[in-house]
Amino acid sequence: MRRAYGKLAEVLSGFASIHYSIKANPNPGVIGVLIGQGAGVEIASLGEYRLARSAGADPSRILFAGPGKRAEELAVVLREGIGEIHLESLEEIARIERLIEAGGVPAPVAIRFNPVAEVQGGAMRMGGRPAPFGFDEEELDGVVDQVEASAAFDLRGVHMFAGTQILDADMLAGQWAHGLAVARRVAARIGRPLKTIDLGGGLGIPYYIGEAALDLERLATHIPALAEALAADPLTRDAQVVVEPGRFLVGPAGVYVACVLAAKTSRGSRFLVTDGGMHHHLAASGNLGQIIKRDYPVLAPARMGEPATVTASLAGPLCTPLDMIARKAELPDLREGDLVAVLQSGAYGLSASPVNFLGHPLPREVLVDGGAARLISC
Ligand SMILES: Cc1ncc(COP(=O)(O)O)c(C=O)c1O
Structure with a gap:
């Protein structure tokens, strides 16, 4: 686990930080190893929040994604501390608005977008087609305007996640490039800099005879162009880019x-x-x-x-x-x-x-x- 984290951190150095998606293996002993390496965490339920906290995760480094978050879960993380909640439906927007009292501290949020089809990929596709995850990218303007207009939210960033078990470095880099483009659109829409850009997980590992490992050296060749695209726009230049792998960090161990x-x-x-x-x-x-x-x-x-x-x-x-x-x-x-x-x-x-x-x-x-x-x- 430390080796996988270290190799990926080296490839991403200067471009993105790593949040461990704990659904891959939520045992606090495992989470603790990766937190010890410097990882933040990505969770999808209050149960995972509790596990992450018990493993020592700093609440400000926990991202809460997932298509169905209950009001009780949202209330607890807002009370106890959370880095970001990733908004995935209009009902969720309304649910959080009901929890934030008038004049209360706005909820730190990012908006999750289901990317357009061209960037889909991976053995199990989470986006690029009709899906319950996030908002369709085609709805970007309206959703961004709605969140931005509400006093209940501190809109910090965007989140994209196209698919899991991706073994093709070029495909992954293409998805990340698309994620940055979506981030630029959101930043332009709100007219101020984004704080975070979450490019998702999905890094694959070889399971079967004939499957080659994700080529990290090849992935590394894409990083300068991605970093350049990020820096070229003053509204994304200072954003914290995050990748949130699960399988890649813990599967082989x-x-x-x-x-x-x-x-x-x-x-x-x-x-x-x-x-x-x-x-x-x-x-x-x-x-x-x-x-x-x-x-x-x-x-x-x-x-x-x-x-x-x-x-x-x-x-x-x-x-x-x-x-x-x-x-x-x-x-x-x-x-x-x-x-x-x-x-x-x-x-x-x-x-x-x-x-x-x-x-x-x-x-x-x-x-x-x-x-x-x-x-x-x-
Ligand atoms: C929002 C989100 N992030 C990250 C992951 C982790 O995916 P992987 O284990 O493929 O890296 C998942 C997996 O379903 C997910 O739904």
Whole structure:
């Protein structure tokens, strides 16, 4: 996690700062590592606000996005402190206006825009098409005018987020360039400088054979032009640019380990049934929005020296064929009691999984730092 943060911070140096999108892995032990590196955080609920605070996040460095924020959640963060709330609907605008009493301190806000289609991308698109996230970019003028005219808001900036799991550096840089262009439009509309420009997350990691990692060196070649575009406009020159990745910062650091309960052959196909599955790791089972079900890399961590002699599918303990962590993986000949490990598992694992389905126990979460292991289960 520190290495991923450090590499990205180096690429973004002088251009943008990093907020960790804690939905990727909201364990306070994990959040704490990234805060320790200097990250702010991006949250999407009061529950995440509490987790971020318990991990030591400074409220002024917390951004609150998400398409459905309840009045109670908004009231608490406004009372206890928040860096910015990202406005995503007219109802949300009205909801906050009701919370800010006449003459009260205006809410620090940015407006989230769903970008136009040309800049869409990523394995799971969050924008560039009809979506419940933010306001359509086409509505920019009217929304900006409405927020700007209200005494309830301190309009600080803009937020864009086009899609997740982007492995193409040029596409990402193109989206960022578009985000800056939208920021310039907003700044011109209000006629004063923006304080923040949030370009979103979405930086991908390789999961499957044949996928290449996001080329950070190539991404770095785009930064001077982006920084120049920012500086060229006096209304964006001094804005704090933010990127808010989740997956990229924590995904590669995580290993999900399960134990084989049964090794069986059904009509010629080998199955290893484990005590872990999609109730702990929905994403690895291919049931978290992937278009094609493909397998995360798996291995036998306690038998690394042995050749892969068997082709076996890894099934979880749930009574559904969806509970399949890997199909036809090449592994040593594993038996009851052997361990299997799923790599690239630090993001969208436990907290993104149906943990109560069938009532199996939760996995233990362990932070391994410099060789020392610490139980960090909540
Ligand atoms: C508003 C927002 N920011 C950041 C992220 C993090 O995305 P990723 O893990 O792809 O970086 C998400 C993910 O859904 C999001 O909705």
